[in-house]
Amino acid sequence: MVDKLDEMKAILLKMKEETIKEISKSLKSGSDVTTNEPSGDIYDQASSERDRELGLLLDDREREKLRNIDEALLKIEEEEYGICEECEEEIPIGRLKIVPFARYCVKCKSDLEKLQAQTKRFEEDRAYREIALGEEEEA
Numbered sequence: 001m002v003d004k005l006d007e008m009k010a011i012l013l014k015m016k017e018e019t020i021k022e023i024s025k026s027l028k029s030g031s032d033v034t035t036n037e038p039s040g041d042i043y044d045q046a047s048s049e050r051d052r053e054l055g056l057l058l059d060d061r062e063r064e065k066l067r068n069i070d071e072a073l074l075k076i077e078e079e080e081y082g083i084c085e086e087c088e089e090e091i092p093i094g095r096l097k098i099v100p101f102a103r104y105c106v107k108c109k110s111d112l113e114k115l116q117a118q119t120k121r122f123e124e125d126r127a128y129r130e131i132a133l134g135e136e137e138e139a
Contacts, residue, residue: 009076011100016069023062072101084108
């Protein structure tokens with residue numbers, strides 16, 4: 001098991017290094033492009049704004065990935081790595097090689113995603129009902 005932990009730690013450290021490079025590259029390219037002066041027509045400006053927003057979204061995902069990697073490395077140090085946070089069973093090494101910072105086994109992750117989808121649908125339905133009730137009151 002020690003060999004597997006060393007292998008996973010090496011994978012996580014390499015992934016962390018690559019993620020940091022991606023964030024740095026993105027920050028450099030973003031600062032090169034950012035200007036306060038509008039250029040081109042309105043379509044060019046809209047396209048630039050969309051690209052900037054997409055870049056910010058990707059940066060957020062990279063930062064989240066980096067945070068997950070750091071948490072996994074900490075778990076290795078604390079000898080808690082590879083244990084599902086939900087059922088506390090060992091996460092199969094095959095899953096960890098694909099997603100080295102996995103916090104859940106496949107079954108628990110699937111159950112969690114189903115619950116999140118149901119919650120999201122419920123919240124959207126409630127929001128639509130509130131909008132509909134608000135429109136009836138105005139009429």
